[in-house]
Amino acid sequence: MIAPHATKVLVIGYVWPEPRSSAASGHVMQILEVFLQQGWDITFSSPAGFGEQRADLAALGIREVPIELNNSSFDTFISELAPDIVLFDQFMMEEQFGWRVEKHCPDALRVLESSDLQSLRHSRHQRLKERLKASDDNNDFSDLFAPALREEFEHMANTDLAKREIASFYRCDLTLMVSEVEIELLVEQFKFSRNLLHWCPLMVDLPISAPVPFEERAHFLHIGNFRHAPNWDAVLWLKTAIWPLIREQLPAAQLHIYGSYTPPKATALHNPAQGFHVMNWAEDALQVMSATRICMAPLRFGAGIKGKIVDAMLCGTPNVTTPVGAEAMHDEEPWPGTVARSAREFADDCVQLYSDKTLWLDAQAKAQALLAGRYQKSVHGPALVQKLIDCQKNLANIRRDNFTGSMLRHHHHKSTQYMAQWIEAKNRSNQA
Incomplete structure (x- = not known):
């Protein structure tokens, strides 16, 4: 039962969370769990349709309220709810609904869950395409x-996406970042205020049982939502360059590729004769990760931090990745596997780590140390709650000092309001 004085939180989601499909949704669920542990009253809303793997939020005691873009019914909804905190899941939701929150709940703390720096990911993708x-x-x-x-x-700096995304960060009172590298990029290069950012990486409970032994594991694994462009590109690099090099050294090797929303272009790559198996969606990602010997994450572009690598560490599964995959994930701690910069180096590292039990066990031990040092929910959960409480107490000062954000809110919200009113009027005219 929610206490009458409980903090009311409204989450406006880009999608309904599917924690078994993507790390971004997994992070949202981790944040929701932290809020639930505080006894906070949570409402989750989204303009997206229900996905096939969505979490049952209602079973957790979270209200689910579908909303629509450019529909004034949201005004009534949020006015009646009167949240203390509004969490936008990805900056596009702040763009769409921020002005309505400002209009009807001006005193609500506005928080943005960035997931990753999307303009950075997009920029890297463009450079890869050019290359x-x-x-x-x-x-x-x-x-x-x-x-x-x-x-x-x-x-x-000159991309529309960066300007939109960082303007959205300014319009919020606090932005949650999973990557310390991205924090430094924003602060040192874009001259964004560090006070408006909070480091909140993936948050997990440490495993309590021993991992599956080396001898009881087999095969290589790659896992990731196929709708996420870096994952699809990784599969292509595996197919065309990395996997043939591994099979030259390990002719009987098998690679299992799991991912939600598997498109026909991915299933077309399925080739058991080559040991290349496209397995579609994994009912239990941690179970298949625990049964495999090596997690492969050959990411040629991307941003944020990688849920598949955190899952691998939870399962005691060494990984081979690239500098993009390892970015912001280990600070000065030793990497629980290897980091490669070419297909040849990646393949050789996979073969060596797969075959050498001593190296494999050493990588596994590093994973446990890294989890304990950087990803414990028992550390980051309370830190997040305290940061939000502090921001609520100092909201007037935060907004006064963030003049750029106040200016951007003024212009963005006025123009967005006029556009929304025009769209609604046009829709009514079309229905008449």
Whole structure:
């Protein structure tokens, strides 16, 4: 039973959470669980349709309220709810609904869950496309991996997506970031205020049981939502470059590829004769991860931090990835596997780690230390709650000091309000 004085939280989701389909949804669920532990009263709303793997929020005691874009019914809904905190899941939701929150609940704390820095991911994707057009070398991509932050800024600064995304950050009172690298990029290069950012990585409970032994595991695994472009690109790089090199050294090796929303272009790659198995969606990702010997994450672009690698660490499964996959995930701690910059290096590392039990066990031990040092929910959950409470207490000062955000809210919300009113009037006219 929710206490009468409980903090009321409204979450406006880009999608209904599917924690078994994507790390982004998994992070949203972790945040919701932290709020539930505080006894907070939570309402989750989204303009998206219900996905096939969505979480049962109602069973957790979270109200589910579908909403519509450009529909004034949201005004009545939020006015009656009168939330203390509004959490926007990804910046596009702030763009769509921020002005309505400002209008009807001006004193609500506005928080943005960024998931990852989407403009950074998009910029890296564009550079990869240019590189693939310019060269048929499908092996070495070291020139693309983890450039200096100044170089990242120069690629991003003139893009519409970066301007939209960072403007949205300014319009909020606090933005949650999973990546410390992205925090430094925003602060050092975009000159964004560190006070408006909070580091909140993936939050997990440490495993209490021993991992499956080396001898009881077999095969290689790649896992990831096929709708997420970095995952699809990783599958293509595996198919065309990395996996043939592994099969040269391990002719009987088998690769199992799992991912939700598997498109026909992915199932077309299924080839048991080559040991390349496209397995569709995994009912229990941790179960299949625990049964495999190596997790492969050959990401040539991306942003944020990687849920598949956290899952691998939870299962005691060593991983092989790229600098993009390892970015912001381990600070100065040793990596629980290897980090490769070319297809040849990636394949060789996979073969060695798969075959050498001593190296494998060493990587597994590093995973346990890394989880304990960086990803414990018992550490980050209370830190998040305290940050939100502090922001509520100091909201007037935060907004006064964030003049840029106040200015952007003024102009964005006025223009968005006029546009929404025009769309609603047009819709009514069309229905008449």
